[in-house]
Amino acid sequence: MTARMDKRFADLAAEGRPALVTYFMGGDPDYASSLEIMKALPKAGSDVIELGMPFSDPMADGPAIQVAGQRALKAGQTLAKTIQMARDFRREDDATPIVMMGYYNPIYIYGVERFLDDAVEAGIDGLIVVDLPPEMDDELCIPALARGINFIRLATPTTDEKRLPAVLKNTSGFVYYVSMNGITGSALPDPSLIGDAVGRIKAHTRLPVCVGFGVKTAEHARAIGASADGVVVGTTIVNQIASSLTADGKASAATVPGVETLVRSLASGVRASRLAAAE
Amino acid sequence: MNQSPNLNSFREGPDEDGRFGIFGGRFVAETLMPLILDLQEEWNKAKTDPAFQAELKDLGAHYIGRPSPLYYAERLTQHLGGAKIYFKREELNHTGSHKINNCIGQILLAKRMGKTRIIAETGAGQHGVASATVAARFGLPCVVYMGATDVERQAPNVFRMKLLGAEVKPVTAGSGTLKDAMNEALRDWVTNVDDTYYLIGTAAGPHPYPELVRDFQSVIGTEAREQILAAEGRLPDMVIAAVGGGSNAIGIFHPFLDDKDVQIVGVEAGGRGLEGEEHCASLTAGSPGVLHGNRTYLLQDEDGQIKEGHSISAGLDYPGIGPEHAWLHDIGRAEYVPIMDDEALEAFQLLTRLEGIIPALEPSHAIAEVIKRAPKMGKDQIILMNLSGRGDKDIFTVGKILGMEL
Ligand SMILES: Cc1ncc(COP(=O)(O)O)c(C=O)c1O
Secondary structure (H helix, E strand, O other): OOHHHHHHHHHHHOOOOEEEEEEOOOOOOOOHHHHHHHHHHHOHHHHEEEEEEOOOOOOOOOHHHHHHHHHHHHOOOOOHHHHHHHHHHHHHOOOOOOEEOOOOHHHHHHHHHHHHHHHHOOOOOEEEOOOOOHOOOOOOHHHHHOOOEEEEEEOOOOOOOOOOOHHOOOOOOOOOEEEEOOOOOOOOOOOHHHHHHHHHHHOOOOOOEEEOOOOOOHHHHHHHHOOEEEEEEHHHHHHHHHHEEEEEEEEOOOHHHHHHHHHHHHHHHHHHHHHHHOO | HHHHHHHOOOOOOOOOOOOOOOOEEEOHHHOOOOOOHHHHHHHHHOOOOOHHHHHHHHHHHHHHHOOOOEEEHHHHHHHHHEEEEEEEEEHOOOOHOOOHHHHHHHHHHHHOOOOOOOEEEOOOOHHHHHHHHHHHHHOEEEEEEEEEHHHHHHHHHHHHHOOOEEEEEEOOOOOHHHHHHHHHHHHHHOOOOOOOEEOOOOOOOOHHHHEEEEEHHHHHHHHHEEEEEHHOOOOOOOEEEEOOHHHHHHHHHHHHOOOOOOEEEEEEEEOOOOOOOOOHHHHHHOOOEEEEEEEEEEEEEOOOOOOOOOOHHHHHHOOOOOHHHHHHHHHHHOEEEEHHHHHHHHHHHHHHHHOOOOOOOOHHHHHHHHHHHHHOOOOOEEEEEEEOOEEHHHHHHHHOOOOOOO
């Protein structure tokens, strides 16, 4: 049903290392460059791709991802084009799971049924919709699960023992543990606290637990990966893209290679994590 | 589930999931869910706690100056030659608008919850000033998010907030207006979950905000209903209020919703006209969508991206509207109409000259609708209008448009 996702995490478990989950904003800085970035990610060592859907009002994102979304929208990105990006990617890569991440309104306006039909057909494996907590499951989560699309939920430090079962109830694919209360792009908290939190979640679910928010370097990825099934990196990649742009915000010759170099380094971090765990 | 238990009442919403029909709800990040559930629990307790209600009432009487007067606008009535016009004088409240009713209520909730830091968003600065005021009164630090564009065009209110000890943080993200300020306040809240209370300024946002803001503002309609019965021995034929996010409007409407013969009219900012994009008429010209924690009518494009509105009045410059208004609109219990910038400006001047009351630009929109309706109504009919704020804050904007140096 969710074959690509389940197979990917099963393979990684067999390999004994955490997944590298990479986020980028669909359409940033333009469609063609963004598609090149997407294709480069698995080649550089990314195991799961989070494809950002730009939204005018990203309430849970820090400045870097806000601005990336604005660049994408300015370049003409729409939800239809973000789905098309996944479709284009799938022509070359049928193994790397794609999770679309963003906010509900563009999906609601596109039409939930139509969106899910198109997402299935384009080869999308999962959804992370920041502003749909379990209380709102009837909106998109339940219909998505019925089509075999994973609905990946965020758990946060405010998700206490009492609330955790509700958060995990309709979650599938993996659980995304947001390592701190805050917006994307903040500082990395203490890895040992993260380990405790991952353990707490794992006591309630057999799903893989991936950890994100604040991961910037290979060393962070290694440290977090010691206790998690996956490490999510977003803002650092988005910042790398931003720093490669020309003065007028266009892609340069350094844009795609810059992402490749960064992701290769992060990938070495999660791979070193396996060695650490094996000791 | 979406139906109120009492099918004959329009006053029973929202349901326990925070829905008014399909509108409302709790569309927030997981980090905030436990916080809004806590708030709801505390609100449910406070609602029925006599001590809480007594403190609210006492501060209402001695700090805000309630009840606000109901005023028969004799000269405006004569001038228009139709229905009798009454104003509910919310502009006489402490800080100059209805916003303080909600702020006093919410800061008492914050205190009950043991919160030690207040954050708020503001457009015109009226809610920011009211928040800074109650924060000063209760000795709590206060951070107000305000779009950078608004910081510039509302300088006197920025100064007031600073005098009151609040920190005003200009928001440059997006286009630097109210919706961006609200995004930034939400970002602050997800970062400072333990000690911070988010004091939302209008009847919008995730459940329970639309309900609790309405309940704190309903004092307006509850008083007005008694006052008009005392003055005229009957209910008004029509109640009119300006609608930004919708708090002053729902406050005066709600106690009249079950009075079937009372016509209810909300006035949206038509800006420079509904044909283009320079307006804030979310109900008249928008469509349902999800933003800032609730489903409601929004100004948006075909891709679901939120548009920037425009209004001469910064307090109506918001691309959404409270969910209860969206519901009242869809079921037809209330009617919503646009008023253009120039009509509001004319009404502002007319009221100033005829009644010696300088209204804020927000209720000037409601006055403009009164000017259209009253002459078509009989002399034995009554219009009740919410005069939600005074115009001191707007004299610079108006002066500039009228070409006067201040
Ligand atoms: C005097 C006054 N009236 C009305 C409004 C609009 O807000 P609401 O629709 O929540 O009453 C504002 C907002 O700043 C205001 O200052």
